[in-house]
Amino acid sequence: MPATAVKRRSSRAARPRWHRRKDARPDEILAAALEVFSDRGFAATKLEDIARRAGVTKGTIYLYFANKEALFKALIRETIVQVIAQGEALAQSFTGSARDLLERLVREYWRLVGETSLVGIPKLMMAEAGNFPELARFYYEEVVTRGHRLMAGVIQRGIKAGEFRPVNVMVAAKLAMSPLMHAVVARKAFSACMPEGFNVANYLDTHIDLYLHGISK
Amino acid sequence: MPATAVKRRSSRAARPRWHRRKDARPDEILAAALEVFSDRGFAATKLEDIARRAGVTKGTIYLYFANKEALFKALIRETIVQVIAQGEALAQSFTGSARDLLERLVREYWRLVGETSLVGIPKLMMAEAGNFPELARFYYEEVVTRGHRLMAGVIQRGIKAGEFRPVNVMVAAKLAMSPLMHAVVARKAFSACMPEGFNVANYLDTHIDLYLHGISK
């Protein structure tokens, strides 16, 4: 799934390699666009760079996307929403304690976003929200708010079950996610500046530990 | 202090088109630049817009800054570092408990950054780190790392004093700050999408509550 988030058609392997599946092109372009856009931002990205990385020429991009903006929007719209959907499905089918579900969701988010090509999306969206208001609204509603609601439901469940202290669930939900969001964004931005790298396991473990400790009765 | 960090000129009301303002101009331009850059990002910002907002014309900017990039770098370098310095001073002179100091620092950060024109800086830096590697390094070392070290010291103090559980202090420091960082960045990005606004007080209170609860013995 993460592999398909911005995916490369696996079926390509099974075909004669000199014959590119034509329906693979858009995804290859989206994958390239994600990398470049999230590295440089929308305005600083040249279609030429995306094309080169996708192994095509500039003109080809226009066969699949109306223009640079459409490409950018397609990128945002077609990617991260599904992660939320997965989270929601997980929450719905989960039968254990709220603590366990919360931990599970935190770790799952990292697995699906922090460790896939999707890492770039949140930073990109933060950076470009001002330039694409409608897109920002879409993202805010379909990703941010929906994510918060999902987490809020879990906390609500925990409070009802007597696992958690009574707290403002929406705010507590944001606080459960914000260290993740920040880590995703900052790691993308400053990876080149962190010689030691970023010890993710440690960070996640400690967050879960502190947070659950903090919210438990 | 925050008011002067990147200050907004006052009282230029009914003057002829231009006066000798050599001393005030750079700061006026920096203030305008901060607003536009942090709204739109570096590449999408037109110097013309900065100029207009500063009440001058394009050419004037070049009297004080070599070019767009120099203006951007000056903006980053001359602003937020001082906030950290203030935090450090506060920590050094503080005589109360680690709990209280931690809370104080969290609230102070918000007061000095979240509620001044500096809000835009972190988002801007995140967005542009990839395009300005040396600047990113500077920021990472002089702001991010220094901020984390400051907070780590506080936590260390709390552990020694028996207030806090033994934890990895550097990681815990990051976790104390990350909800703030994320809030600053996300609020800048999505303010237009949050009709209810963002209830800061609630957010800060809950963070402090959960965090201190989580880290206390």
Place this chain on the structure above:
Amino acid sequence: MPATAVKRRSSRAARPRWHRRKDARPDEILAAALEVFSDRGFAATKLEDIARRAGVTKGTIYLYFANKEALFKALIRETIVQVIAQGEALAQSFTGSARDLLERLVREYWRLVGETSLVGIPKLMMAEAGNFPELARFYYEEVVTRGHRLMAGVIQRGIKAGEFRPVNVMVAAKLAMSPLMHAVVARKAFSACMPEGFNVANYLDTHIDLYLHGISK
């Protein structure tokens, strides 16, 4: 040959706005550049003018030349050197008297430079030497000095053969060329001021006559 030095395209009459012309374009642009640069000088020339004269738009120039300066340098480097080479070849294969060779070289220079699009180069180089020191050095060595050496060799030959009086050959060489150089430069500059035109034949004949008279035993 002179016709191809910086050639003028032919037959582009009734075509759609643009065709694949990748091969021809650079030369067409260079030809246009030579005309405009040598009329106006480097700084006063607008790329737009060159483009218009070449039948393309500004942007096209940048497909073939990195910038205005690169275009200018290519122009100088790729043109007049070959004239010298031709003179050298002529001198080497020539079997007649030194007098005849000298006369032949003088007339040939005029035919290859004075009467082709290359006329503009010497004036242009004189005018811009101060702004392009490395280019000036290149030109001075590959064109000026080499030309003088060529002529000096001829004079040396004449002295050895007893045709010419013993003179400082390098200085005499410069003096054989300088009326040509000056005529090329001045005619380019003042053509609009000479209603009668410039009687080249007369000028060349008289120069050859006086010079050979002057240097002969």
Place this chain on the structure above:
Amino acid sequence: MPATAVKRRSSRAARPRWHRRKDARPDEILAAALEVFSDRGFAATKLEDIARRAGVTKGTIYLYFANKEALFKALIRETIVQVIAQGEALAQSFTGSARDLLERLVREYWRLVGETSLVGIPKLMMAEAGNFPELARFYYEEVVTRGHRLMAGVIQRGIKAGEFRPVNVMVAAKLAMSPLMHAVVARKAFSACMPEGFNVANYLDTHIDLYLHGISK
């Protein structure tokens, strides 16, 4: 006289040095303009550079000259014409042979132009003729043609006196001057490229020798 061509008021020495004679300013500016214009050409010189070299600020130039173009034209119009006048005076009062007068004029030209700040004028005029047609016409008539006529008169005198062979006097006049003109122009352009320097004495001697040898009966 050459010292006054583009002159510095000598009287300045006699005044308190802190008090600039106001009427010295225009000449100081002209002197600075000559240097910069003849180094870089009209379009490539910045008024700022002229101002700096003249020890004033840009604004001051506008107190004495309407604009950049007026400054340039004043420079050309007020300088070299007088050299011709001097030559004419010399010719008129000269009582010796035509040979001697011709030699005298050649050497005098070098002394008055080649070795004073006026060297730059011919190169400058050649370079800019295309951009300033009326100025070119003025220069061509008042300097070039007048100079040629002067020299033609001398040659005519020599022919009449039986010193010189019968030749086309106007063409012969041009040929007497062109090595000088070329030397002035080329030396200005390529001085930085001639490590040995340019042996003027040798060049002039040889020219006079060859030319008089060539034209004599």
Place this chain on the structure above:
DNA sequence: TATGAATGAGGATTCATTCAT
């Protein structure tokens, strides 16, 4: 479908010129 030459609007930058002091 894919290419890539060509376009041209847009924006950074320069610098001659103005004008309040």
Place this chain on the structure above:
DNA sequence: TATGAATGAATCCTCATTCAT
């Protein structure tokens, strides 16, 4: 008279977009 801050028109250059092949 002299300054120099400010202006804004002019020009280089970039790059998203088009279109003939």
